[in-house]
Amino acid sequence: MLFSKMFIPTMKEDPKEAEVISHRLMLRAGFIRRLAPGIYTWLPLGLKSVQKVERIIREEMNKKGAQEILMPFVQPKELWVESRRWDKYGKELLRFTDRNKRELCIGPTHEEVVTDLVRKEVRSYKDLPLTLYQIQTKFRDEIRPRFGVMRAREFSMKDAYSFDVDEKGAEKSYMDMYDAYGKIFDRCGFKFMVVEADTGQIGGSFSHEFMVLADTGEDIIISCESCGYAANLERAEVGFASKPVQRKKGEFNKVETPGQTKVGEVASFLGVSPDKLLKTIIYNTDKGVIGVLIKGDREINETKLKNLLCLDYLELADEGTIERVTGSPPGFSGPIGLSIPLYADRDVELMEDFVVGGNEKDIHITGVNKDDFNVSGFYDLKIARNGDKCPNCSGTLSSTRGIEVGHIFKLGLKYSEAMHAVFLDSDGKERFMVMGCYGIGVTRIVAAAIEQGHDENGMILPLAISPFEVDVLPVNSSHRESMEFGEQLYKELLEKGVDAIFDDRDERPGVKFKDCDLIGIPIRVTIGEKNLKEGYIEIKLRHEKTSQRMKKGEAIERVIECVKRTTHQ
RNA sequence: CGGGGCGUGGCGCAGCAUGGUUUAGCGCGCUUGCCUUGGGAGCAAGAGGUCGCUGGUUCAAAUCCAGUCGCCCCGACCA
Numbered sequence: 119m120l121f122s123k124m125f126i127p128t129m130k131e132d133p134k135e136a137e138v139i140s141h142r143l144m145l146r147a148g149f150i151r152r153l154a155p156g157i158y159t160w161l162p163l164g165l166k167s168v169q170k171v172e173r174i175i176r177e178e179m180n181k182k183g184a185q186e187i188l189m190p191f192v193q194p195k196e197l198w199v200e201s202r203r204w205d206k207y208g209k210e211l212l213r214f215t216d217r218n219k220r221e222l223c224i225g226p227t228h229e230e231v232v233t234d235l236v237r238k239e240v241r242s243y244k245d246l247p248l249t250l251y252q253i254q255t256k257f258r259d260e261i262r263p264r265f266g267v268m269r270a271r272e273f274s275m276k277d278a279y280s281f282d283v284d285e286k287g288a289e290k291s292y293m294d295m296y297d298a299y300g301k302i303f304d305r306c307g308f309k310f311m312v313v314e315a316d317t318g319q320i321g322g323s324f325s326h327e328f329m330v331l332a333d334t335g336e337d338i339i340i341s342c343e344s345c346g347y348a349a350n351l352e353r354a355e356v357g358f359a360s361k362p363v364q365r366k367k368g369e370f371n372k373v374e375t376p377g378q379t380k381v382g383e384v385a386s387f388l389g390v391s392p393d394k395l396l397k398t399i400i401y402n403t404d405k406g407v408i409g410v411l412i413k414g415d416r417e418i419n420e421t422k423l424k425n426l427l428c429l430d431y432l433e434l435a436d437e438g439t440i441e442r443v444t445g446s447p448p449g450f451s452g453p454i455g456l457s458i459p460l461y462a463d464r465d466v467e468l469m470e471d472f473v474v475g476g477n478e479k480d481i482h483i484t485g486v487n488k489d490d491f492n493v494s495g496f497y498d499l500k501i502a503r504n505g506d507k508c509p510n511c512s513g514t515l516s517s518t519r520g521i522e523v524g525h526i527f528k529l530g531l532k533y534s535e536a537m538h539a540v541f542l543d544s545d546g547k548e549r550f551m552v553m554g555c556y557g558i559g560v561t562r563i564v565a566a567a568i569e570q571g572h573d574e575n576g577m578i579l580p581l582a583i584s585p586f587e588v589d590v591l592p593v594n595s596s597h598r599e600s601m602e603f604g605e606q607l608y609k610e611l612l613e614k615g616v617d618a619i620f621d622d623r624d625e626r627p628g629v630k631f632k633d634c635d636l637i638g639i640p641i642r643v644t645i646g647e648k649n650l651k652e653g654y655i656e657i658k659l660r661h662e663k664t665s666q667r668m669k670k671g672e673a674i675e676r677v678i679e680c681v682k683r684t685t686h687q
Numbered sequence: 688c689g690g691g692g693c694g695u696g697g698c699g700c701a702g703c704a705u706g707g708u709u710u711a712g713c714g715c716g717c718u719u720g721c722c723u724u725g726g727g728a729g730c731a732a733g734a735g736g737u738c739g740c741u742g743g744u745u746c747a748a749a750u751c752c753a754g755u756c757g758c759c760c761c762g763a764c765c766a
Contacts, residue, residue, distance in 0.1 A: 130727060131699055131715065135759065155758075210765070227766080261688090261764050269765085327766095525766065557766075575726095594724045628726040635726090646725060656725095 156263025379449025
């Protein structure tokens with residue numbers, strides 16, 4: 119491709135709308151343009167990068183025997199009612215009505231459609247296992263899209279679905295995908311981590327997320343270096359010491375704490391540290407009002423709570439409910455004398471002589487111990503953090519940030535039961551198919567690559583997903599020999615299968631260098647007038663500071679060598 | 688949905704508190720010519736704006752008032 123002919127609108131200045139690095143650089147380098155919030159057009163350069171990602175994904179999927187299909191992005195309401203997600207999915211599901219008053223939605227995911235397809239077409243165990251995938255545009259009407267294509271409403275996703283005759287087969291399919299994902303992200307040049315994750319909206323029994331490590335990542339990963347335990351924050355469990363407490367019952371006292379409603383306020387008012395306080399948090403749930411007890415300096419992990427109690431709905435109670443249940447305004451709730459079910463974090467078992475709310479305005483109670491009130495049990499309910507004990511070994515947990523680029527779920531029978539996806543086994547018995555589903559954020563991968571690779575001059579893209587592998591750059595565009603040599607070199611590279619671009623523009627060198635760096639092309643071949651006269655050219659790698667001077671006759675060979683080396687690293 | 692902010696040539700912004708000397712200005716980009724060619728050069732000449740929209744106040748509105756639309760940021764939310 120000739121640079122002069124390609125539509126590459128680069129920008130020197132930072133666009134106002136972009137705050138994160140990948141978003142800013144993708145706009146500046148002419149990868150994307152915004153059409154509406156969370157909706158982007160992919161320009162030639164960005165699209166090339168996306169297509170390279172897609173190619174890697176297809177190759178690895180196909181290697182595992184997964185077969186590509188393409189499902190519609192508009193889906194009928196009926197299927198979603200059948201899976202019971204029409205009501206459950208919430209506002210992210212964009213719904214609309216056609217001229218015949220049929221209700222439809224734009225697919226945020228395709229479990230329903232694929233399950234419908236397979237249940238209609240597959241009858242026999244002989245047709246299983248089956249893994250189908252597609253690369254398709256999804257739409258999720260995010261409350262607040264941000265960070266460019268990182269959290270867009272419209273985005274491209276690879277989604278695969280596996281159907282097996284039994285658990286064992288499903289596990290094999292799951293592991294195949296797990297393996298393929300590792301290969302895909304390796305080939306994309308990522309530093310990544312696989313973590314245990316919550317199954318969320320998709321549902322199912324267990325799941326793993328593939329996280330690209332980046333300081334700017336939206337997700338927090340909790341991991342243990344000693345045993346390799348890794349989970350996302352929602353899911354992360356915490357280990358507990360088994361130190362027995364001395365005091366079980368206390369001689370507690372009411373104290374006046376006028377106007378002190380927050381943990382910090384009460385603690386400093388009473389002259390104790392926040393971890394001597396016990397918070398009593400009141401929730402409204404689909405199973406009634408409940409209370410959760412947790413140490414004053416910690417937060418409740420609502421995902422763990424939901425999973426523990428099998429809740430569909432969980433929300434902090436409003437002021438009215440709190441007053442009705444505790445008899446006092448918010449800020450003075452405590453466990454003593456409450457009649458609602460109370461669930462305590464396991465930390466509470468280890469606390470002695472602590473402070474709780476008095477269930478009375480401006481009153482707290484000190485010197486409380488765990489047998490002074492009744493709880494339904496002690497569970498792991500807090501949000502894990504740096505320094506907590508590992509749940510699996512004696513190690514310590516630490517937290518890092520990541521960008522979720524892949525997520526695999528073992529669905530089990532959730533959709534096959536709901537939508538009656540069955541087959542006949544070898545005994546002629548009807549059985550439910552065991553399913554799994556596997557997603558990769560295709561467009562997000564490009565953003566993640568930039569978050570992981572950039573400097574003050576622009577992107578530093580891995581060769582495998584860079585829009586071009588090599589930029590052939592003559593310094594002086596009015597020097598005929600430079601231009602001729604450059605063009606020749608460029609053509610030969612193309613013939614050898616190298617994805618090269620030739621910067622034939624009549625621009626000053628600075629402009630060309632800056633653009634090349636901004637776009638992050640991994641290999642630059644610089645053709646300078648003086649060097650050329652002496653029989654030399656230069657090769658510079660984007661991620662290295664200095665360039666190498668070499669004989670012009672060796673250029674092709676050396677460039678190809680660079681491409682190969684970078685591909686296999 | 689709550690809180691904050693912003694809408695002025697393609698992009699980034701100034702002007703607005705105190706309406707009128709502003710013919711709405713600056714930087715980048717764009718066009719043409721000259722010049723220049725190892726890090727977004729220089730000189731010269733140009734093109735390009737219903738000041739988001741609607742209504743109001745006024746002799747006079749980018750500027751004041753009301754409404755409205757759009758966007759961005761923080762939060763709740765979330766594959």
